[in-house]
Amino acid sequence: MSLRAVELFGGAGGLALGTHAAGFANELFVEWDRWACDTVRQNRKAGHSAVQGWDVREGDVRKVDFSVVPDGLDLVTGGPPCQPFSMGGKARASDDKRDMFPAAAEVVRTLRPRAFLLENVRGLKRAAFSDYFEFIRLRMQYPELVANDNESWLDHFRRLQREHIAGQHDSLTYNVADTLVNAADYGVPQHRHRVFIVGFRADIDTEWAFPQPTxxxxxxxxxxxxxxxxxxxxxxxxxxxxxxxxxxxxxxxxxxxxxxxxxxxxxxxxxxxxxxxxxxxxxxxxxxxxxxxxxxxxxxxxxxxxxxxxxxxxxxxxxxxxxxxxxxxxxxxxxxxxxxxxxxxxxxxxxxxxxxxxxxxxxxxxxxxNAVPVLLAKTVGAAVAGHLNSARMRDEAVLQAS
Known part of the structure; x- marks a missing residue:
């Protein structure tokens, strides 16, 4: 049985094509750029097998009605716009209106997937962004601890830190890991350094590690x-x-x-x-x-x-x-x-x-x-899929034993 996925900030489809090859069935594909959406639509119309089931939603991810997605989603994926953190841009991070990590956290809060997989440029891990990167990690770890009205990201960050240190969490929680990789180390014919942020819902076994270079x-x-x-x-x-x-x-x-x-x-x-x-x-x-x-x-x-x-x-x-x-x-x-x-x-x-x-x-x-190399997405997606499938088999074995 295929694992179910939703793709945010999908671009030309590199990440979604890779996760599809890794065993995920993409149900919803969200992207604001018309040209990128047309790329996916054009391939779907031409009969490309990988994109046939994709429900393409052109527009702002914050305005999409995610209630159409049935419960039991396995994965949310996406590459939030990199310009706020790119070394080739102005690097304004949270002050850039294109910063969509909070929007990604809101989608995770709404859909409650078993896992999420986000990708971005290595500039995200620059020393100048260290506090904001840690804020992103905590925001994704505790997606239900949303910002209060008129609360700055820094005040929200401090509140998340306090909640994290307190260690008592009845809300939706994810175990989060991040890794910086060079795509060339995984068979992609290109030097492409990217940060991956992977989270598994707290009820999923946490014994997971990023794939080793090949x-x-x-x-x-x-x-x-x-x-x-x-x-x-x-x-x-x-x-x-x-x-x-x-x-x-x-x-x-x-x-x-x-x-x-x-x-x-x-x-x-x-x-x-x-x-x-x-x-x-x-x-x-x-x-x-x-x-x-x-x-x-x-x-x-x-x-x-x-x-x-x-x-x-x-x-x-x-x-x-x-x-x-x-x-x-x-x-x-x-x-x-x-x-x-x-x-x-x-x-x-x-x-x-x-x-x-x-x-x-x-x-x-x-x-x-702007795309994620398809092969790199497949490699990471396959590791996530394997972990989710193993967790499901263990849960089914426990139910049968009881």
């Missing part, structure tokens, strides 16, 4: 510069390979000498890995490939160099042209650059090839830049 940089260095397996797998002749990066020489030597062990992890996946089997994008698109048009105008300059072909991509950003660092741009071995096509960027974000992004290049890149 991939590593050292394993990639070994495959490229010790065994050479990486180049052989891609049939790259010696003359077309990049020079060994001097900044890695010492580490490669230690790997070769056995001073550093890969410990069974797989190599980080690179841009070359992600784009394997794809034709070059063309101005008019490529037959048989969705969203695979060439986007002209890419150029490199200091501080805007693109993502090297044989490393994980830089984190895609929610912008089109002029993104600092050239994150939405590919840099070939010879130093030439071009923009990722929408389909290539979707590959970098591990979206399925048959999932089409709605809108022009800049709009689609914004959606992808």
């Amino acid at each position: 991939h590593s940089h050292d394993a990639l260095l070994e495959a490229q510069w010790v065994t050479g397996n990486y180049w052989d797998e891609h049939s790259v002749p010696t003359k077309e390979r990049p020079l060994l990066p001097s900044r890695f020489e010492s580490r490669i030597r230690k790997i070769r000498d056995g001073q550093i062990e890969v410990n069974g992890r797989l190599p980080w996946r690179t841009v070359r890995d992600a784009l394997n089997g794809m034709p070059e994008p063309l101005a008019g698109g490529v037959a048989g490939w969705k969203n695979h048009n060439h986007q002209p105008g890419a150029r490199a300059y200091p501080g805007h160099t693109g993502s090297p072909l044989d490393e994980p991509s830089k984190a895609l950003k929610a912008g089109g042209h002029g993104v600092p660092g050239g994150e939405n741009m590919l840099r070939r071995v010879d130093g030439s650059v071009r923009y990722y096509s929408i389909r290539e960027a979707a590959r970098i974000q591990t979206f399925p090839d048959d999932y089409e992004l709605h809108g022009a290049w800049g709009e689609a890149m914004r959606q992808l830049g």
